[in-house]
Amino acid sequence: MKISEDSEEQSFKDAPCLGLTEIFYNYSDKQALVAEKICNECKYQKPCLDGAIVRGEFNGVWGGFNFSNQRSRAEFVKELKWIYQMMNG
Numbered sequence: 001m002k003i004s005e006d007s008e009e010q011s012f013k014d015a016p017c018l019g020l021t022e023i024f025y026n027y028s029d030k031q032a033l034v035a036e037k038i039c040n041e042c043k044y045q046k047p048c049l050d051g052a053i054v055r056g057e058f059n060g061v062w063g064g065f066n067f068s069n070q071r072s073r074a075e076f077v078k079e080l081k082w083i084y085q086m087m088n089g
């Protein structure tokens with residue numbers, strides 16, 4: 001299970017990532033791509049991504065974004081802006 005038991009994310013109790021910790025903490029690029037695809041179909045994608053940004057996640061796929069793959073701070077911010085544009089039209 002990816003979602004922590006004691007956080008505001010507890011309301012994500014039917015999220016499709018439940019039980020898929022290994023995939024969502026992407027020990028391989030292929031697993032990360034699978035996780036991102038699952039997120040893109042998840043109804044919690046936006047609040048999940050928002051929460052991950054607020055918490056400063058540095059590992060795992062959250063809201064369709066691979067936080068483990070931050071090549072540089074500048075690239076990270078650029079990718080987040082792109083994701084927000086895609087999600088908010």
Ligand code: SF4
Nearest residue numbers: 015017039042048063
């Ligand atoms: S967006 Fe991804 S990580 Fe977030 S709750 Fe949905 S499936 Fe899980």
